[in-house]
Amino acid sequence: MGAGPAPGVSANVSDEPLARIIDIAFAVEGGALPREHRRELAAAIGHALPWWAAQEGAGMHRLNVAAGGGPLALLSGRTRLTLRVPRERAADAAALESAVLQVGPATLRVGAPQPRELRPYSTLYAHLVAADEEAGAADELAFLDAVAAELSALGVACRSICGRRQVAEGGALQGYSLMLDGLNAAGALRVLEAGIGRHRRWGCGIFVPHKSAVAVGS
Numbered sequence: 551m552g553a554g555p556a557p558g559v560s561a562n563v564s565d566e567p568l569a570r571i572i573d574i575a576f577a578v579e580g581g582a583l584p585r586e587h588r589r590e591l592a593a594a595i596g597h598a599l600p601w602w603a604a605q606e607g608a609g610m611h612r613l614n615v616a617a618g619g620g621p622l623a624l625l626s627g628r629t630r631l632t633l634r635v636p637r638e639r640a641a642d643a644a645a646l647e648s649a650v651l652q653v654g655p656a657t658l659r660v661g662a663p664q665p666r667e668l669r670p671y672s673t674l675y676a677h678l679v680a681a682d683e684e685a686g687a688a689d690e691l692a693f694l695d696a697v698a699a700e701l702s703a704l705g706v707a708c709r710s711i712c713g714r715r716q717v718a719e720g721g722a723l724q725g726y727s728l729m730l731d732g733l734n735a736a737g738a739l740r741v742l743e744a745g746i747g748r749h750r751r752w753g754c755g756i757f758v759p760h761k762s763a764v765a766v767g768s
Contacts, residue, residue, distance in 0.1 A: 572665055574664070574665055575665075580658040580659060581625065583615065583653055589722070591651065594652055595651065598649040599645065609633070609634040609755075611632040611758075613629055614626075614629055631646075634750075643663070647663055670739045672731070674760060676728050678716045678718065678723065678725050679746050680752075681726065704744055705740065708730045709732050712727075713726055
């Protein structure tokens with residue numbers, strides 16, 4: 551039996567199938583956002599793209615903003631608003647270009663779209679996977695059990711590494727960062743397409759490639 555892909559290495563080959571889901575990244579302009587902005591940003595996107603809120607498989611990556619504890623989070627010139635949508639909705643999502651999104655007191659101006667293919671890396675990472683409130687959001691073992699059940703339903707075998715507990719949106723979102731390691735190409739694509747947990751439109755359970763299986767404390 552041949553060795554699997556090295557940690558963080560794409561398992562793609564020349565005939566690698568395309569994912570059913572694609573990322574569309576937009577440059578954005580705006581000085582700052584409320585640090586707790588997920589809910590309001592999702593609502594603003596849904597207002598600009600009425601189909602998005604009800605679209606199965608649609609989600610939003612979290613915005614990379616300046617770290618800190620104040621009420622406002624600064625945007626940089628490299629900040630991107632990235633939507634994950636079914637491939638057949640890519641052109642519809644691109645219509646977000648030139649939109650002006652009102653997020654609390656802040657205004658975001660949306661720039662040109664750039665499509666990004668999802669690649670099946672052997673190590674994937676999600677900054678926040680929402681925990682099941684009924685199982686106890688602060689219970690790490692219950693969280694990992696729920697993750698294992700979802701992975702089993704997807705037919706995915708891998709190692710799950712739980713990171714630090716996350717609390718967002720004034721406590722409305724609770725969960726953990728999560729790394730999945732040792733994925734084969736088919737399993738990685740299933741995770742990228744389906745995600746794990748709930749609240750995909752608030753940026754939860756959306757995975758991206760990671761270089762290696764190191765500590766996931768951030």
